[in-house]
Amino acid sequence: MGNDKMVMKMWKPTGLALAAIAATAAVALAVPSAMAQRDPAYAAARAAGQIGEQPDGYLGFATTPTPAIRALVQDLNIKRKAAYTASAQSTGSTVEQFAFTSGCNLIAKTKAGEKYQTPSGAWKTRDGSPPERDARCP
Known part of the structure; x- marks a missing residue:
């Protein structure tokens, strides 16, 4: 195929592959999430709307972070990447x-009052309705 006719193929998981990724993602997130939930700084930052879940499976900053919050999120994201890998x-x-599927699951599990990032990149506060997620989410 010539360079002008190259077509990028997007990954489109089959139902079985998607189910396997989703199931494994839930298990892989248990350890980093459990560790984070024990950290009072993480809980406070999440409750204050400073950090939230992103569609890519990592935590992000919904507001300008302090150096301590930045370090906390970087540490948690390193642990998430290790679990995803x-x-x-x-x-x-x-x-x-794997991280994307995990992001879908983590955003779906946010609770009212928690921040999450929409597919367009906007930060929203979860209310009683389902969160906005990428159309490719399982």
Whole structure:
């Protein structure tokens, strides 16, 4: 195929692959999420709307972070990436694919009052309705 006719193929998971990734994502997130929930600084930043879940599976800053919040989020995101990397192999997916599916699940699990990032990049506060998620989410 010539360069002018190259077509990028988007990853489109099959139902079975998607189910496997989603199931493994739930298990992989248990350890980093459990550790984060024990950290009072994480809980306070999340409750204050300073940080929230992003569609890519990582935590993001909904407001300008303090150095301490920045360090906390960077540490948690490093742990998430390690969990995604370890789990991606068992599902036959890439780290990015696994992280994306995890992001879908994490945004779906946000509670009222918590921040999350929409597919357009806007930060929203979760209310009683379902969050806005990427159309590719399972």
